[in-house]
Amino acid sequence: MLNESIKMALDGMVSNKLRTFLTLLGIIIGVGAVIAMVSLGFGVKENIKDNISKLGSNLLMVSAGGRTASGARLAAGEGARLTFEDMQAIEKQVDGISGISASVNTSYQLVAGNQNWTSRVEGTTPSNFYIQNYELDDGRLFTERDMNSRARVCVIGKTVADNLFPGDDPVGQIMRIKKAPFQVIGVLKSKGSSGMGMDQDDIVIIPLTTAQNRMMGITHVQRITVQAENENVINDVQAEVEQVLRTRHKIKEGDYDDFTISNMAAIMDTMMETANSITLLLGCIAAISLLVGGIGIMNIMLVSVTERTREIGIRKALGATYNNILLQFLIEAMVIGVVGGFVGVALGVGASYGISHFAGWNTVISWWAIVIAVVFSVGIGLFFGIYPARKAALLDPIDALRYE
Amino acid sequence: MTTLIELKDIMKTYVMGDSVVHALNHVNVQIDYGEFTSIMGASGSGKSTMMNILGCLDRPTSGEYYLDGKEIAGYNDDELAHTRNAKIGFVFQNFNLLAKLTAQANVALPLIYAGVGEEERMERAKKALEAVGLGDRLDHKPMEMSGGQRQRVAIARALINDPPIIMADEPTGNLDTKSSYEIMDIFKKMNEMGKTVLMVTHEPDIAAYTKRILVMRDGKLVSDERR
Ligand SMILES: Nc1ncnc2c1ncn2[C@@H]1O[C@H](COP(=O)(O)OP(=O)(O)O)[C@@H](O)[C@H]1O
Ligand SMILES: [Mg+2]
Numbered sequence: 001m002l003n004e005s006i007k008m009a010l011d012g013m014v015s016n017k018l019r020t021f022l023t024l025l026g027i028i029i030g031v032g033a034v035i036a037m038v039s040l041g042f043g044v045k046e047n048i049k050d051n052i053s054k055l056g057s058n059l060l061m062v063s064a065g066g067r068t069a070s071g072a073r074l075a076a077g078e079g080a081r082l083t084f085e086d087m088q089a090i091e092k093q094v095d096g097i098s099g100i101s102a103s104v105n106t107s108y109q110l111v112a113g114n115q116n117w118t119s120r121v122e123g124t125t126p127s128n129f130y131i132q133n134y135e136l137d138d139g140r141l142f143t144e145r146d147m148n149s150r151a152r153v154c155v156i157g158k159t160v161a162d163n164l165f166p167g168d169d170p171v172g173q174i175m176r177i178k179k180a181p182f183q184v185i186g187v188l189k190s191k192g193s194s195g196m197g198m199d200q201d202d203i204v205i206i207p208l209t210t211a212q213n214r215m216m217g218i219t220h221v222q223r224i225t226v227q228a229e230n231e232n233v234i235n236d237v238q239a240e241v242e243q244v245l246r247t248r249h250k251i252k253e254g255d256y257d258d259f260t261i262s263n264m265a266a267i268m269d270t271m272m273e274t275a276n277s278i279t280l281l282l283g284c285i286a287a288i289s290l291l292v293g294g295i296g297i298m299n300i301m302l303v304s305v306t307e308r309t310r311e312i313g314i315r316k317a318l319g320a321t322y323n324n325i326l327l328q329f330l331i332e333a334m335v336i337g338v339v340g341g342f343v344g345v346a347l348g349v350g351a352s353y354g355i356s357h358f359a360g361w362n363t364v365i366s367w368w369a370i371v372i373a374v375v376f377s378v379g380i381g382l383f384f385g386i387y388p389a390r391k392a393a394l395l396d397p398i399d400a401l402r403y404e
Numbered sequence: 405m406t407t408l409i410e411l412k413d414i415m416k417t418y419v420m421g422d423s424v425v426h427a428l429n430h431v432n433v434q435i436d437y438g439e440f441t442s443i444m445g446a447s448g449s450g451k452s453t454m455m456n457i458l459g460c461l462d463r464p465t466s467g468e469y470y471l472d473g474k475e476i477a478g479y480n481d482d483e484l485a486h487t488r489n490a491k492i493g494f495v496f497q498n499f500n501l502l503a504k505l506t507a508q509a510n511v512a513l514p515l516i517y518a519g520v521g522e523e524e525r526m527e528r529a530k531k532a533l534e535a536v537g538l539g540d541r542l543d544h545k546p547m548e549m550s551g552g553q554r555q556r557v558a559i560a561r562a563l564i565n566d567p568p569i570i571m572a573d574e575p576t577g578n579l580d581t582k583s584s585y586e587i588m589d590i591f592k593k594m595n596e597m598g599k600t601v602l603m604v605t606h607e608p609d610i611a612a613y614t615k616r617i618l619v620m621r622d623g624k625l626v627s628d629e630r631r
Contacts, residue, residue: 004522011504015504316485318513319485320485401461
C-alpha cells in the first residue's frame with residue numbers, strides 16, 4: 001500500500017511538471033537558504049576563532065587612558081602614560097606570564113632606492129616577535145643588544161619587502177624610514193590579512209628604544225602586551241596586572257584606572273556571541289522562507305485535492321478507506337518535502353562554496369544544519385500536507401462522484 | 405434461493421430549508437443471489453438514491469439494510485469501504501475512469517485497496533479486459549477509447565475483485581443503441597455466470613434484458629414484476 005501511494009504521488013507529480021517544480025522551488029530555496037546562511041554564520045565564527053587564536057587568545061593588551069564604568073574614554077593625561085618600567089614591574093611581580101612586550105606604533109614613509117611606500121612602523125621589544133607569532137623568513141631578528149644600542153635595524157613584512165625591494169633580496173640593504181637610514185636585517189614570513197581585513201604583512205618592526213629616541217622623541221610606551229601562560233589563568237593575570245599598574249600609578253581606591261586592559265579571550269567571547277546571534281538571525285530569516293515554502297505546499301495540495309475530487313470519489317467507491325486517501329496525499333506532500341529538501345541541500349552546499357569562492361567569505365558547512373533542514377522540510381511537507389489530505393480523505397463519496 | 409439484499413422500511417429524507425424531500429419513502433425489497441434486476445422510474449423518483457444506499461455509498465435515514473445477512477446501517481465509513489471493495493462492482497453512467505491511467509491500471513484499481521500485489525493486479529486486469537473483448541487496448545487511456553469501450557473497461561473494473569453483485573446506475577445512458585446492446589449482452593452473460601446484477605434504466609428495451617423490473621415513483625416502490 002505504501003509503495004502504491006508513493007508511486008501514485010510520484011505519478012501525480014510527474015504529470016504536473018511545472019506545478020511540481022514551482023512547489024518544489026519554495027522548499028528548495030528555503031532549505032538552500034537555511035544551509036547557506038548557517039554555513040555563512042559558522043564561517044564567520046570560524047574566522048573570528050582563527051584570527052584571535054592567530055593573535056593569541058591568551059593575550060592581554062594594556063594601553064594608556066582609562067574608561068569610566070559607562071565605557072567613556074578618559075583622556076590620557078601626562079601622568080597616565082605607560083612606561084618601559086611598568087612593563088618590567090609587571091614582568092617581575094605578576095605570576096603566570098609567559099611573555100611580555102612593550103611597543104609604540106606610528107606610520108611613516110619608507111624609501112629604498114627609487115621605491116617608496118608608507119606603512120606602519122612598530123617599535124617593540126624582541127619578545128614581541130615571539131608573543132605575536134611572527135616567524136622569520138630570511139635574515140635575523142633584532143636582539144636585546146640592538147635595543148640597548150638603539151640600533152638602526154629593522155625587520156620588514158612581506159608586503160613592505162615586495163614594494164620596496166621588488167625582485168631583490170632585502171636583507172642587508174638600506175632603507176630610509178622618515179629619511180633616517182635603517183639596515184634591513186630580516187624579512188618575516190607572511191601572516192596574511194587579519195580578520196578585520198588588515199594586511200599583517202604591511203609592517204616594519206624596529207627596536208623600541210630606536211623608535212622612542214631616534215624617531216618619535218618620546219619616553220613612554222603606547223602598549224604593553226602580556227602573554228598569559230594559558231587561557232585559564234588569563235583573568236587572574238589581568239587582575240594582577242591591574243593591581244600592579246594601579247599601585248605604580250598611585251590610583252586611589254575607588255578611582256578609575258588610567259589604563260585599559262583588553263582581554264583577547266573576553267573579546268573572542270563577545271565576538272563569538274555576536275557571531276552566534278548573526279547565525280541565528282540569518283538562520284531564522286532563511287527558516288521563514290522555508291515556512292513560506294511549506295505554505296506553498298499546502299496551497300498546491302488544496303488545489304490538487306479540489307481538482308481531484310472526482311478521482312477521490314472514484315477511489316472511495318472502489319474501496320479506498322479514509323487512511324488510503326490520507327496516505328496518498330500525505331505522501332505526495334512528503335515527497336515534495338523530501339525531494340525539495342535534498343535538492344535544497346545540494347543548492348545550499350553549492351551556494352556556500354560559491355560564497356566562499358567568489359565573495360571570499362569563509363563558510364563552514366555544518367552537518368547538523370543539513371540534517372535539521374531536511375528533517376524540517378519533510379516535517380513541513382507533513383504538517384502542511386495534513387490539512388489538505390484530511391480534507392480529501394473526509395470527502396463524501398457521493399458528493400465527490402457528483403463533483404464536476 | 406438465498407437472500408442477498410433485503411431493505412426493510414428504508415427512508416431517505418433530505419431537508420432543504422423548509423422543504424422535506426423523501427427520496428426514499430418506506431421502501432421494502434428483497435433480492436436473491438443470481439437475480440438480474442432493473443429499477444425504472446421517472447427522473448427524480450429516487451432510483452439513484454436507492455442504488456447509492458444499496459451500493460453502500462450512502463446510509464439510509466432510517467430502516468434496515470441487510471447485505472449477505474449482515475446489517476449495514478451500523479457500519480462505519482471504513483467498513484462500508486471494505487464492503488464496497490469486496491462485494492460490489494460499480495458501473496456508472498459516465499464511466500468514472502481515471503483519465504491519467506491506462507485501461508489496465510484503471511481496471512486494477514480496486515485490487516490496490518484489496519491489498520493485492522502489483523504483478524498479480526496487472527495480470528488479473530489483463531484477463532478481465534480480455535474477458536470484455538479489450539485485450540488489445542491494455543495501454544490505452546480512456547480518452548483514446550469510444551464510449552462503449554470505456555464502459556467495457558468500467559465493467560472489467562467492476563468484475564476484477566470478483567464481487568457477488570454488480571450495480572449499474574444507467575450504464576447505457578451515455579451510449580448509442582448498438583453499444584448499449586453490447587453492454588447489456590455482457591451484463592446478461594455475467595448474470596448467467598452467477599453474478600447478481602442490479603441496474604437502473606429508464607429505457608424499456610434495456611430493462612427488457614432483465615428478469616425482474618422494479619418501478620419507483622416519488623420515492624416509493626410501486627411495482628415489482630418478475631418475468
Ligand atoms: N444530495 C441531495 N440533496 C437534496 N436532495 C436530493 C439529494 N439527492 C437527491 N435528492 C432528491 O431526491 C430525489 C431523488 O433523486 P434521485 O435518487 O437522484 O432520482 P433519480 O435517480 O430517480 O432521478 C430528487 O427529488 C432529488 O432532488
Ligand atoms: Mg439518477
